[in-house]
Amino acid sequence: MPWIQRTIELAAQPRGFHLITREVVAALPELAQFDVGLLHVFLQHTSASLTINENADPDVPADLESSFAAIAPEDFAYLHTCEGPDDMPAHVKASLLGASLTIPVHQGALALGTWQGIYVGEHRRRGGRRRLVLTLWGERAG
Amino acid sequence: MPWIQRTIELAAQPRGFHLITREVVAALPELAQFDVGLLHVFLQHTSASLTINENADPDVPADLESSFAAIAPEDFAYLHTCEGPDDMPAHVKASLLGASLTIPVHQGALALGTWQGIYVGEHRRRGGRRRLVLTLWGERAG
């Protein structure tokens, strides 16, 4: 199978954790042709992040937001403050959570667990649009 | 080389960090045939996690457990509390640590450092069995 690589832009989101599983899958119609493979999702930013978490209860992303705000608080003796009080905590969260995910592909679909969804963590108050590089590779059944 | 993809189930474990390097390697007898490649290990759950850490001193997983319990405490104003006080902290730890690992394969073996082992972090008191999707790909020497 040829490699698929595609850049998509997510709409601007308020600060918090937002499910993007559907947008990612919708951007990859070729997924159905892969019998086995992997999808790599890469966020080209340093003040937002990607994570996999519970996809059903909207309280979960709300609690992720409050938890990470407590772990990387705005009220800390940062040096890098020129872009506002939410900037350096956003960089810390970006490193805690990471800029990329790799997800197995099995029989034409992402092999996510029942409760797993892909979230973007928007850590700025006004982060704007965010760019993802999707890379899909693998093979078709023999 | 054809891709290898296999799902395995880990036995239920008590809350804490548990070495699973041997179980992962034992599930992949084909590993010996890969001259160069990668192994992707993916956990299909949102209240447990995977991490690489020191594989020798049992105090290390004990300290990881107490450290992550302090970073994502049960005593916090969570909204998502219906599944018990250990549930939302488990989701936070799942995002802090991550659901997947990618490890290089070199000359038929995982290219882990001397002190590196693969751990599952069980973040629930009664998490039950946990499912891993192992994906191995690469090539044989020419």
Next chain:
Amino acid sequence: MPWIQRTIELAAQPRGFHLITREVVAALPELAQFDVGLLHVFLQHTSASLTINENADPDVPADLESSFAAIAPEDFAYLHTCEGPDDMPAHVKASLLGASLTIPVHQGALALGTWQGIYVGEHRRRGGRRRLVLTLWGERAG
């Protein structure tokens, strides 16, 4: 394209976060030949880590250092203390940040965002040289 896999050693660094994007790219002259692919960077240690973050302002790595020192403090009731007060916090940071990165390759270069750089997090006061396994795979334009 054949797979490229190569081990490099980073010079010993003081505790803190250090940009290594140039060293990683310089070790992979073959990168220019890949039209699409992925680079996997793997650190074979458990008291240092890899992360992607803002590559321009030196205050950012300084703030990452102070932030992670607050999240995983030396002053905590660790059991694993035989290697000094900076050892167990280093293991916690290694799990918080992770030992590997996967970065898309597009038209012969890493598809990093404008502000993204690759950092090694050295979490020991005297960590010594650190070993990276670089694995590059993908395809050339048809």
